[in-house]
Amino acid sequence: xxxxxxxxxxxxxxxxxxxxxxxxxxxxxxxxxxxxxxxxxxxxxxxxxxxxxxxxxxxxxxxxxxxxxxxxxxxxxxxxxxxxxxxxxxxxxxxxxxxxxxxxxxxxxxxxxxxxxxxxxxxxxxxxxxxxxxxxxxxxxxxxxx
Amino acid sequence: xxxxxxxxxxxxxxxxxxxxxxxxxxxxxxxxxxxxxxxxxxxxxxxxxxxxxxxxxxxxxxxxxxxxxxxxxxxxxxxxxxxxxxxxxxxxxxxxxxxxxxxxxxxxxxxxxxxxxxxxxxxxxxxxxxxxxxxxxxxxxxxxxx
DNA sequence: AATGCAATTGAGAATCAATTACAATAATAT
DNA sequence: ATATTATTGTAATTGATTCTCAATTGCATT
Ligand SMILES: [Mn+2]
Ligand SMILES: [Mn+2]
Ligand SMILES: [Zn+2]
Ligand SMILES: [Zn+2]
Numbered sequence: 001x002x003x004x005x006x007x008x009x010x011x012x013x014x015x016x017x018x019x020x021x022x023x024x025x026x027x028x029x030x031x032x033x034x035x036x037x038x039x040x041x042x043x044x045x046x047x048x049x050x051x052x053x054x055x056x057x058x059x060x061x062x063x064x065x066x067x068x069x070x071x072x073x074x075x076x077x078x079x080x081x082x083x084x085x086x087x088x089x090x091x092x093x094x095x096x097x098x099x100x101x102x103x104x105x106x107x108x109x110x111x112x113x114x115x116x117x118x119x120x121x122x123x124x125x126x127x128x129x130x131x132x133x134x135x136x137x138x139x140x141x142x143x144x145x146x
Numbered sequence: 147x148x149x150x151x152x153x154x155x156x157x158x159x160x161x162x163x164x165x166x167x168x169x170x171x172x173x174x175x176x177x178x179x180x181x182x183x184x185x186x187x188x189x190x191x192x193x194x195x196x197x198x199x200x201x202x203x204x205x206x207x208x209x210x211x212x213x214x215x216x217x218x219x220x221x222x223x224x225x226x227x228x229x230x231x232x233x234x235x236x237x238x239x240x241x242x243x244x245x246x247x248x249x250x251x252x253x254x255x256x257x258x259x260x261x262x263x264x265x266x267x268x269x270x271x272x273x274x275x276x277x278x279x280x281x282x283x284x285x286x287x288x289x290x291x292x
Numbered sequence: 293a294a295t296g297c298a299a300t301t302g303a304g305a306a307t308c309a310a311t312t313a314c315a316a317t318a319a320t321a322t
Numbered sequence: 323a324t325a326t327t328a329t330t331g332t333a334a335t336t337g338a339t340t341c342t343c344a345a346t347t348g349c350a351t352t
Contacts, residue, residue: 020299020348041338056302061339079223079278081310082338097266106270112258117281120243124252125286132225133279135263140271166319166328187309202331207310227339228309 006033006072006089013070024055028063029072038076038084038105077132078105095133101142152179152218152235159216170201174209175218184222184230184251223278224251241279247288 004012010029014021031048032039041060048055064085067073076084078098095113097106110133117128138146150158156175160167177194178185187210191203210231213219222230224244241259243252256279263274284292 018299022300022348024301054302058303058340059301062300075225077223077225079221097270097272099272100275108266110262112262113279116256116258120254120281121283124243126243126245126283127289128281128283129246130283131279131281133259133277135266135274135277137267137272137274137276143273164320164328168319168329170330200331204311204332205330208329 003090006087009070009072009089010067013066019066024059025063025066027053027055028060029067032067032073032085032087035087038078038086040082040084044085077134079134095135097135097137099139099142100136101138101145104139149236152233155216155218155235156213159212165212170205171209171212173199173201174206175213178213178219178231178233181233184224184232186228186230190231223280225280241281243281243283245285245288246282247284247291250285 007026007029010025011021013019014025027048028044031044031051031053035044035047041057041064045055045057045060048060064073067087068075072087072089073085074088076086076096078084078096092109094107094109097108098104113131113133117131120126121128153172153175156171157167159165160171173194174190177190177197177199181190181193187203187206191201191206194201194206210219213233214221218233218235219231220234222232222242224230224242238255240253240255243254244250259277259279263277266272267274
């Protein structure tokens with residue numbers, strides 16, 4: 001079975017909720033697919049302006065929750081004062097290792113966290129929705145520069 | 147060997163850095179020890195006002211990084227738009243399980259994360275400084291209320 | 293194709309946590 | 323005591339995000 005394209009997923013989501021398909025939303029989504037890695041609202045807005053799109057920041061802020069809600073995008077928390085995002089459709093869930101010096105971000109998969117969720121659910125009677133794990137430190141380069 | 151008291155730790159930290167020991171800082175620290183659990187700046191400020199202390203929010207914002215720096219306090223990220231804190235001197239490092247419905251926060255220890263840090267350090271050449279793990283879901287009560 | 297309704301938009305105002313400038317105060321060293 | 327300079331409170335500022343509002347536009351129905 002072939003995977004639906006992101007734009008298909010989004011259109012079906014829109015249709016199923018009496019929302020409207022607009023060029024703004026599709027431009028934003030399109031741009032998000034083309035971003036390799038993590039991004040924030042400012043970056044996304046600048047990239048769109050560079051392509052002569054006139055989408056406003058307000059619309060980006062309004063569109064992101066929709067993409068998150070339909071499983072295309074995820075919030076990433078780098079604890080630096082604003083939200084970052086990444087597209088995740090078809091990507092495995094992963095965690096982030098971030099260098100406090102240069103800001104480099106590496107991704108890794110920690111399989112043990114699935115089990116942990118099961119244990120927590122049993123022990124505390126929770127229905128687990130998800131988790132976020134960030135590890136931070138200094139990359140090799142930034143260690144030398146100290 | 148007896149553990150130093152928090153106030154001792156702070157005073158030594160102050161002395162070692164040409165900073166000044168002020169009643170404001172010590173009032174704030176004192177209050178933090180008396181808080182059972184997690185708190186934010188507003189809560190802390192209100193509690194101090196209730197005790198007739200006139201410490202300003204600005205001073206709280208200025209003091210917290212000092213307490214964090216000397217290992218007495220930790221930032222806690224509940225991803226709800228502002229920072230939370232907890233005193234940690236003498237407490238084991240732990241993670242948080244948070245209910246998205248009512249905001250309840252449970253603490254748990256996941257010993258596997260120590261090993262994970264070692265692996266990451268080896269594999270990527272990082273010097274690891276720490277990690278944050280938050281799990282979120284719905285508590286038993288909030289599941290029923292759905 | 294024209295109509296009506298409600299969703300969406302852009303612009304800018306509002307909000308809110310956190311930071312900062314500034315002048316007054318007060319802690320330490322001499 | 324005096325000089326030095328860190329710290330304080332107040333109020334202004336910043337920066338990310340949300341909200342307001344009037345104008346526009348998608349879409350279902352004629
Ligand atoms: Mn990622
Ligand atoms: Mn805790
Ligand atoms: Zn680095
Ligand atoms: Zn709950």
